Amino acid sequence: MRRNARILITIVIITAICGTILGVQKVRLNNLERGSDDLLGLTLGLDLQGGSHLIYQAINPETGGPEGITEDQMKSLSRTIERRVNASGLGEPIIQILGEDRLLIQLPGIKDPGRAKALIGETARLEFKHRTTDVPPKAVENITDDDIVSLKAEEVQSDGTFITDEERNNEVSSDPIETAEALVVEFTAEGFVKFNEVFQTLITSANKSMSLAQTGTLIPPARLGINIKGQEQLRYNTLGLNMYPVRTEIRGESELVVNKFIIALPSSSDGSKSTLSVEDANIKIGTDPTISFEISEGSIDEDIGLSGDDLENAYPSQHQASGAPIVNIEFNERGTKAFGELTTEIYAKQQSSGVRDQIAIILDGKELIAPVVNSPITAGTAIIQGGDFTLERVKDLALLLESGRLPVPIQLIQERDVDAMLGADSLRKSVIAGIAGLSLVLFFMILYYRVPGLIASLSLTIYAMIVLAIFKMLPLTLTLSGVAAAILSIGMAVDANILIFERMKDELRTGRTMLSSINIGFNRAWPAIRDGNVSTLITCAILYWFSDQLGATIVQGFAVTLAVGVAVSMFTAITVSRTLMRVVALTPVSRNVRLFIPTGGGEIEDHVQN
Amino acid sequence: MNFSERRPWFFLLSLLVILPGVVFLILAPGLNPGIDFTGGSSITMQFPEGAGANQKAIREKLQAIGYPESTVQNLGNSTIDDERYDLFFLRTKTLDETEKDVLVATLNDQYSPEQTNTLLSFDLVSAVIAQETVINACWAVLAATIGIFFYVWWAFRKVPRPIRYGLAAIVALLHDTLIVVGIFAILGYFLDTEVNTMFLIALLTVIGYSVNDTIVVFDKIRENVMTYTNRPFPEVVNLSISETMGRSLNTSFTLLVTLLALLLFGGATIREFLYVLIIGVIAGTYSSIAIATQVLVSWDQKTIGKLISS
Numbered sequence: 001m002r003r004n005a006r007i008l009i010t011i012v013i014i015t016a017i018c019g020t021i022l023g024v025q026k027v028r029l030n031n032l033e034r035g036s037d038d039l040l041g042l043t044l045g046l047d048l049q050g051g052s053h054l055i056y057q058a059i060n061p062e063t064g065g066p067e068g069i070t071e072d073q074m075k076s077l078s079r080t081i082e083r084r085v086n087a088s089g090l091g092e093p094i095i096q097i098l099g100e101d102r103l104l105i106q107l108p109g110i111k112d113p114g115r116a117k118a119l120i121g122e123t124a125r126l127e128f129k130h131r132t133t134d135v136p137p138k139a140v141e142n143i144t145d146d147d148i149v150s151l152k153a154e155e156v157q158s159d160g161t162f163i164t165d166e167e168r169n170n171e172v173s174s175d176p177i178e179t180a181e182a183l184v185v186e187f188t189a190e191g192f193v194k195f196n197e198v199f200q201t202l203i204t205s206a207n208k209s210m211s212l213a214q215t216g217t218l219i220p221p222a223r224l225g226i227n228i229k230g231q232e233q234l235r236y237n238t239l240g241l242n243m244y245p246v247r248t249e250i251r252g253e254s255e256l257v258v259n260k261f262i263i264a265l266p267s268s269s270d271g272s273k274s275t276l277s278v279e280d281a282n283i284k285i286g287t288d289p290t291i292s293f294e295i296s297e298g299s300i301d302e303d304i305g306l307s308g309d310d311l312e313n314a315y316p317s318q319h320q321a322s323g324a325p326i327v328n329i330e331f332n333e334r335g336t337k338a339f340g341e342l343t344t345e346i347y348a349k350q351q352s353s354g355v356r357d358q359i360a361i362i363l364d365g366k367e368l369i370a371p372v373v374n375s376p377i378t379a380g381t382a383i384i385q386g387g388d389f390t391l392e393r394v395k396d397l398a399l400l401l402e403s404g405r406l407p408v409p410i411q412l413i414q415e416r417d418v419d420a421m422l423g424a425d426s427l428r429k430s431v432i433a434g435i436a437g438l439s440l441v442l443f444f445m446i447l448y449y450r451v452p453g454l455i456a457s458l459s460l461t462i463y464a465m466i467v468l469a470i471f472k473m474l475p476l477t478l479t480l481s482g483v484a485a486a487i488l489s490i491g492m493a494v495d496a497n498i499l500i501f502e503r504m505k506d507e508l509r510t511g512r513t514m515l516s517s518i519n520i521g522f523n524r525a526w527p528a529i530r531d532g533n534v535s536t537l538i539t540c541a542i543l544y545w546f547s548d549q550l551g552a553t554i555v556q557g558f559a560v561t562l563a564v565g566v567a568v569s570m571f572t573a574i575t576v577s578r579t580l581m582r583v584v585a586l587t588p589v590s591r592n593v594r595l596f597i598p599t600g601g602g603e604i605e606d607h608v609q610n
Numbered sequence: 611m612n613f614s615e616r617r618p619w620f621f622l623l624s625l626l627v628i629l630p631g632v633v634f635l636i637l638a639p640g641l642n643p644g645i646d647f648t649g650g651s652s653i654t655m656q657f658p659e660g661a662g663a664n665q666k667a668i669r670e671k672l673q674a675i676g677y678p679e680s681t682v683q684n685l686g687n688s689t690i691d692d693e694r695y696d697l698f699f700l701r702t703k704t705l706d707e708t709e710k711d712v713l714v715a716t717l718n719d720q721y722s723p724e725q726t727n728t729l730l731s732f733d734l735v736s737a738v739i740a741q742e743t744v745i746n747a748c749w750a751v752l753a754a755t756i757g758i759f760f761y762v763w764w765a766f767r768k769v770p771r772p773i774r775y776g777l778a779a780i781v782a783l784l785h786d787t788l789i790v791v792g793i794f795a796i797l798g799y800f801l802d803t804e805v806n807t808m809f810l811i812a813l814l815t816v817i818g819y820s821v822n823d824t825i826v827v828f829d830k831i832r833e834n835v836m837t838y839t840n841r842p843f844p845e846v847v848n849l850s851i852s853e854t855m856g857r858s859l860n861t862s863f864t865l866l867v868t869l870l871a872l873l874l875f876g877g878a879t880i881r882e883f884l885y886v887l888i889i890g891v892i893a894g895t896y897s898s899i900a901i902a903t904q905v906l907v908s909w910d911q912k913t914i915g916k917l918i919s920s
Contacts, residue, residue, distance in 0.1 A: 055739070113732070114707050415734035422654070422730040425688065429876045437871035441864045448860065480880055481811050484887070487872065488815050491865040492822060495857075498864075499826065502857045528829035531765045532822035538757040539818050546750040555750075558811050562818070 007579045015462050018469035027473070034473055039427065042472055045479030045557065046106060048427040050420030052113040054105045054120070055098065056410040069101040069408060076407045077103060081120050083403045090116050103410065113417045121412065126308030126404020129301040130342055131358040131370060137225050137296040140198055145290050147191025149259075151228070153281035154184045156262055181278050183226070183263045185291070192247075192259035198224065198295060199261070202240025205298050216388055217358070217370040225294040226263065231286030236266050237296075301360050304342055308363075308404030310335025312380075316394040319385060325394040327384040329401060336380030344376040363404050368397060430483050437487070438464070441494060449501050451595045455580045456497035463493050463572040470564055481554045482561040489565020492533065496573030499525040505597055514590040518581045522574065529573060533566045540566070613851050613900070614844035614907045620900035624785060631792010634799055641791065642798030644701065644806035647744050649737035651705040654730040655714070656695035657721040659687060663696055668717065675716055677702045683802050686881070697730070701804070704734060747810050751787075754814065755780055758821050762828070769832050774909050779824045782902035786820045786893040787813060790886055808883045816890025819865075823858060823898040830854045831903070843910045847903050855899070862895040 021027055025041045027034045038044045046053050058069045058077060078095045085093040085107070094106040107116055187195055205222035212219055221239055228234040242264040249258045265276050276284075313330040331339050346357045350373070358370040371384050384397070442460065445453035467486070471478060504521030512520065540563040547555035584590060613620075635641065645652045657663040665682045672680045685697035705713065714729050722728045735743075763776035790813060797803035830850035838846055866888065873884045 057736075057738070114711070117707060411736075412734070413736035413739045415732065417732040419730045426876075426880075430872075433872040433875035436875055437868035440867045440871060444864060444867065480883075481808065483872075484811060484815060484880075484883060487865075487868050487887075488818060490868065491819070491861065494864045495822070495826075495861040498857050498860050502854075506853070524833070527765075527832075528826045531762075531829060532825045534765075535758050535761050535821045535825060536818045538761055539754045539814065539821075542753045542757055543750055543814060546746050546753070554807055555811060558814075562815075 004579055004582050007575065008583060011462070011576055011579060015465060018462075018465040021469040021472055022465060034475055039431065040468060040472065042468065043475045043477045044108075044423075044427065045477045045482065046108060046416065046418050046423070047480045048423050048430070048478060049109055050418050050423035051106065051108040052110050052116060052418075053414075053416040054107070054113075054117065054412060055414035056103045056105065056120070057413045058101045058103065059409045059411055061409055066101040071100075073407045074101065074103065076402075077410065080403045080406055081105060083399075084119050085116065090119070102413075109420060111420070113415075117412065117415075121410065126311065126401065127362045128304065128306035128310075128339070128342075129360040129362060130304050130346070131219070131299050131301050131360040132355075133219055133299045133357065134353070134355045135297040135300050137223075137294040140293040140295055143191060143194050143198070143293055147188050147194060148291060149186040149188055149191075151183065151185050151285060151289055151291055153265065153276075153278045153285065154182060155278050156180060156182050156184070181265045181276065181281070183265060183281070185261045185263065187259045187261065189257075189259055192245075192261075195261060195293075196245060198293065199240060199243055199245060201295065202243070206240045209298055212367060212370070215367070215369070216386060217367070219358070219370075220298040222298045223296045225296065227292045227294070228285060228289050229291075230284055230289030232284040234281070234284045238263060238266070299358075301362075304338060306335060306338045306342065308401075310338065311401060311405055314398045314401035316391070316398045319383070324385060325389045325391050327389075327394045327397045327401070329382050329384065331380040331382075333380075336378070339380065339382070340376065340378035343373045343382075344378070346373040347376045361401070363400055368400055426480060430480070434483070434486075438490065441490070445494070445497070449498075450597070451584060451589060452497075452501045452504065452581065455577060455584060456494070456501070458580060459497065459572050459576040460490070460493060462576055463568055464490075466568050466572070467565055470568065471561075476560055476564065477557060478561075479554060479557045481558040485558045485561035486565060489562055489569055492536065492566060493569035493573060495532070496525070496529045496569055497577055499528055500573065500577065508593060508596060514585040514593070514596070515582065518578065518585055522578050526574070529570065533570055536566050537563055613848050614904065617900070617904040617907060620904055624789075624897075624901060628785070628788050628792055631789065631795055634795040635792055639799065641795050642802060642804040644804040644809075645733060645735045645740065646806040646810075647740055647747075649704060649735050649740035651702050651710065651735075652733045653700045653702070653710070653714070654685070654697065654732075655700065655717060655728045656688065656697050656730055657717075657728060659694040659696055661696075661721040663698065663717075663721040665698070668698060668700065671717065671720060672700065672702070672713070675713065677713070679703060681802055681804075683804075704736065743807065751814070751817070754817060755783065758783070758817075762821075762825065765825075766828065766832055769835050774906055775828055775832075778902045778905040778909075779821055779828070781905050782824050782894075782897040783817050783820050785897045785901050786816055786890055789893040790816055790890050793889055794886070803882060808880070809886060812883045812886035812890070815887060816894060819891060820894035820897060823861070823894050824902045826857065827851060827854050827898050827903055831906070844907050847907050851899055851903055858895055858899060862891055865891050 022040050026036070027041070034041070036043055038049060057066060058074060059066065060068045062068075074097045078097055081103070082093055082095050085091075085105075090112070091107055091110050094108070096104040096106075098104050105120065107113070110116055185195075202222050202224055209219050209221040223237045223239055224243075225237050226235065244262045246258055246260040246262060248255050249260075250256075265281060310331055311329060312332045312335070313328075315328050317326060317328055318324065319326050342359065346359070350356055356372045358372050360370040361368045369384065369386070371386070386393075438460070442457040445456050445460075447453070449456065467489070470476070476482070500521050503524040504517050507517035507520045507524075508514070540559045543555055543559035544563070547559060589595060665684050669680065669682045672678075672682065680700060680702040683699040683701075685699050687694055687696050689695070700713075702713070710732060718728055759776040759780050761776075762779045763772050766772040766775040769775070794803060794805055794809070798805070827850060830853055831847055834846045834850050834853075835843075838849075841849075869884055869888050869891065873881065873888070876884065
């Protein structure tokens with residue numbers, strides 16, 4: 001009895017632990033973190049939560065086949081893709097190398113598999129561009145005098161709004177109005193739209209050059225040249241930041257569409273006053289001015305066909321002489337040629353005109369760095385150095401440059417996308433079906449096998465809890481094929497109990513005591529349970545091995561789920577059911593043998609009589 | 611009930627069930643392999659009920675946009691958020707991203723103008739992978755069969771002629787496999803039902819169940835052969851079957867209850883999978899009582915040769 005009590009306590013503790021594991025959404029033990037936001041914190045497969053499952057084949061560019069792909073290339077491939085997908089905000093990918101030359105990428109919950117595939121499959125995300133900063137001004141030809149209604153210099157508030165008549169007349173206003181001198185150009189509706197496009201270009205360029213300035217790259221913002229021919233010539237350059245569109249104006253009660261642009265006049269060095277007074281400006285403008293604009297792009301990035309594909313290698317190191325952190329880059333043959341031509345051209349221009357063009361290095365549309373050129377580089381190896389480079393910065397830069405290309409080309413060979421809605425639907429239905437099925441089985445067991453059926457039901461419930469807790473802690477991904485395996489393993493767990501009860505019934509019929517019937521029943525049933533389950537485990541092992549070769553995750557999930565289920569079912573059928581039966585056998589309930597004989601137990605008398 | 615005497619009838623019944631399937635399997639057109647085994651793309655889409663989507667219309671639409679080889683299957687309907695949908699399964703050649711988008715958009719325009727989320731799942735399998743799957747599946751089934759054979763042989767080493775138990779278990783296993791595969795060859799012919807990886811898994815589940823069930827009866831025979839050493843073998847087998855009958859039927863019953871619950875409440879996507887299991891469980895229960903044991907008896911009575919020649 002003491003042994004029974006010990007086992008009973010162990011069972012209660014195991015059940016309590018499993019219950020807690022399942023009850024808590026996320027479990028954390030030391031540095032082990034398990035659980036998810038899904039059902040009971042289980043890890044759900046793509047077919048139950050939606051998502052994408054992609055298998056890529058790595059291809060050796062020289063042979064066009066999968067031969068000769070190294071482990072390092074696969075690892076680098078996996079890291080590169082992981083970085084790309086992570087950076088894209090598409091969710092966290094689960095990347096696994098299958099066999100020697102395949103990559104399994106799982107994207108749980110992803111909504112747009114097309115975008116993910118584009119991102120993963122593209123070999124060259126890294127571009128090298130020739131950046132010219134001395135761009136000649138270009139006339140804005142589509143804006144003519146016809147687009148302009150009026151032009152005059154005016155004093156405006158320095159926040160860019162007009163001074164209303166009321167404000168002008170109200171001399172006793174407590175706040176003196178901060179004013180600035182500006183050109184006010186009134187456009188036609190059509191002209192306003194056209195000029196606004198120019199304005200947007202200027203603003204975008206200004207923002208770009210401000211944000212690049214923070215990374216240490218200096219490029220001038222785009223400028224607008226204004227030419228006014230009136231009484232005299234008036235000509236100056238301005239930035240987008242010095243202009244304000246005024247679409248509407250409030251005059252008294254009503255709001256008028258005015259289509260005006262306010263363009264600040266060139267200011268004095270201290271910035272307080274314009275170098276040109278409103279009166280002087282208006283004199284120069286005269287009564288019938290013609291106006292023309294020209295735009296100077298701050299910089300132009302010219303695509304020279306040099307991409308991440310041409311980059312062989314990028315790694316951080318330190319400058320031999322100064323010890324400063326640098327990034328080394330190496331090009332392949334094609335890259336060496338293109339890079340050589342580029343640097344030679346830039347260097348020559350620098351020598352002749354003094355203008356320092358840059359090489360803009362852009363990853364995924366985001367500028368990494370834009371170094372200038374100190375000398376022509378024709379050997380295919382270069383170093384990038386920067387005054388503010390730290391060891392971390394050069395390491396990150398090298399990594400990013402590397403991630404711009406895949407070490408080997410890849411080809412999509414299998415894809416499985418499941419819509420999240422379908423996944424959720426499958427999950428919901430599986431849960432309902434599982435609960436309904438299990439309840440029916442328990443109901444049948446209790447109805448047919450009575451007290452032992454009740455005990456079997458209890459032990460099956462404990463079984464289900466242990467299996468789910470193991471799933472959560474390993475963690476095993478639950479898929480639809482796993483659900484199938486779970487059904488089979490529940491079937492086998494039920495079967496083990498049924499086997500035991502049938503054997504027990506035989507022993508009870510021969511007139512043995514309850515306790516000895518239980519013991520003999522279990523012992524007699526054991527070989528059948530063992531042999532049946534071992535043959536299932538053999539099947540699981542073979543399936544697992546084959547699916548591992550193949551990367552068939554569905555089959556693998558099935559095999560693992562079934563193996564766990566079968567192993568646990570042996571434990572619950574033998575240990576849990578037996579201990580509970582023994583404990584019940586010691587209670588007064590056991591005196592009523594009928595409660596332990598299956599329905600139709602009338603046979604017992606017949607057998608005894610025979 | 612004397613099972614052994616009736617064994618010709620058992621064999622005949624099995625033959626009658628297996629034969630039509632085998633005819634379909636061998637003559638034409640065999641199983642209808644899904645993209646897992648042939649390569650290609652498959653798409654599951656849903657359209658609101660009453661939008662006029664049906665198998666024939668969709669197939670014609672696909673033909674019109676250049677996919678003459680495609681097959682369309684109606685998966686029945688589903689209810690999501692109180693809206694009823696018809697589910698369709700389309701199989702085409704391997705589609706790239708653009709082709710897929712065009713195909714989906716075409717069908718959307720036709721059958722679901724307001725709702726954009728009609729694409730439930732998309733699968734793509736390249737020919738290379740498909741070929742490997744076929745080869746690996748064959749090897750896996752073969753390896754599992756051999757593994758089980760040797761284990762049963764070993765587990766029954768204490769009874770006379772244990773190798774017969776191993777072989778009889780394999781005969782029962784093949785019997786169940788043939789029934790399921792045959793029925794799916796017939797379904798494939800009439801309903802375009804196709805076999806895929808899930809079918810393979812279901813088949814392996816059936817194999818696992820069949821062997822488990824057979825072993826339980828064999829275990830009883832093993833026990834009774836040792837107990838009643840002087841009784842004739844067919845009698846011992848009869849006794850063993852009678853003694854394990856209750857357990858066999860109860861186990862199958864509980865498993866079928868679970869499967870029917872899944873069929874009733876589960877999603878449309880695993881329906882075929884469940885059909886395989888239901889057929890397999892019934893076949894497996896029958897074969898462990900009527901086939902596996904009776905192969906042992908026939909062998910013991912040296913009537914195997916007679917059976918084959920007759």
